[in-house]
Amino acid sequence: xxxxxxxxxxxxxxxxxxxxxxxxxxxxxxxxxxxxxxxxxxxxxxxxxxxxxxxxxxxxxxxxxxxxxxxxxxxxxxxxxxxxxxxxxxxxxxxxxxxxxxxxxxx
Amino acid sequence: xxxxxxxxxxxxxxxxxxxxxxxxxxxxxxxxxxxxxxxxxxxxxxxxxxxxxxxxxxxxxxxxxxxxxxxxxxxxxxxxxxxxxxxxxxxxxxxxxxxxxxxxxxxxxxxxxxxxx
Numbered sequence: 001x002x003x004x005x006x007x008x009x010x011x012x013x014x015x016x017x018x019x020x021x022x023x024x025x026x027x028x029x030x031x032x033x034x035x036x037x038x039x040x041x042x043x044x045x046x047x048x049x050x051x052x053x054x055x056x057x058x059x060x061x062x063x064x065x066x067x068x069x070x071x072x073x074x075x076x077x078x079x080x081x082x083x084x085x086x087x088x089x090x091x092x093x094x095x096x097x098x099x100x101x102x103x104x105x106x107x
Numbered sequence: 108x109x110x111x112x113x114x115x116x117x118x119x120x121x122x123x124x125x126x127x128x129x130x131x132x133x134x135x136x137x138x139x140x141x142x143x144x145x146x147x148x149x150x151x152x153x154x155x156x157x158x159x160x161x162x163x164x165x166x167x168x169x170x171x172x173x174x175x176x177x178x179x180x181x182x183x184x185x186x187x188x189x190x191x192x193x194x195x196x197x198x199x200x201x202x203x204x205x206x207x208x209x210x211x212x213x214x215x216x217x218x219x220x221x222x223x224x
Binding site: 087097 | 142151153154165167168211212214215216
């Protein structure tokens with residue numbers, strides 16, 4: 001099973017950024033999203049498709065349907081510039097899979 | 108507050124062995140899911156291994172048979188024994204805790220393992 005993310009997404013401050021994660025019938029699975037800023041450990045920002053962990057701003061949201069899961073960041077700020085990774089648990093292989101990551105650039 | 112502090116990173120020659128340790132606080136190792144995730148410099152994230160709360164362990168194909176994950180519940184610590192190290196094992200290794208088995212909820216700082224002659 002492969003998770004496909006675009007290498008990069010660019011957005012102007014104040015606009016909305018959408019980062020897709022593609023996979024076969026991914027809508028039937030629970031997808032998690034992580035933010036990783038340069039030199040730092042990743043941080044869970046969305047779990048199980050659309051749940052926000054404590055401390056994550058409401059500007060971060062997620063959705064999952066069909067063959068695409070998405071992370072949406074509203075009112076993007078300069079501090080949101082980071083790499084974002086999708087992830088899921090594959091029950092068929094009992095492996096935990098990550099997408100290749102998307103670098104979000106705030107113009 | 109959950110904290111995971113990993114130690115043991117080093118420069119090691121190909122074919123060598125290394126043991127990473129991860130001291131956990133704020134999360135009971137016995138009752139939760141502890142994993143190792145690695146990231147080669149400038150690359151993406153790769154899951155390495157997980158120790159289930161119930162005791163089961165699982166490994167990525169790339170490390171199966173060479174790496175062993177273990178835990179010491181009395182010390183609330185998780186370990187990763189790495190044998191037959193290869194150049195492509197070079198990476199930052201993150202110790203990660205999860206309250207469930209699916210997501211990686213709490214991350215420690217990464218420690219660098221460099222495999223080179």
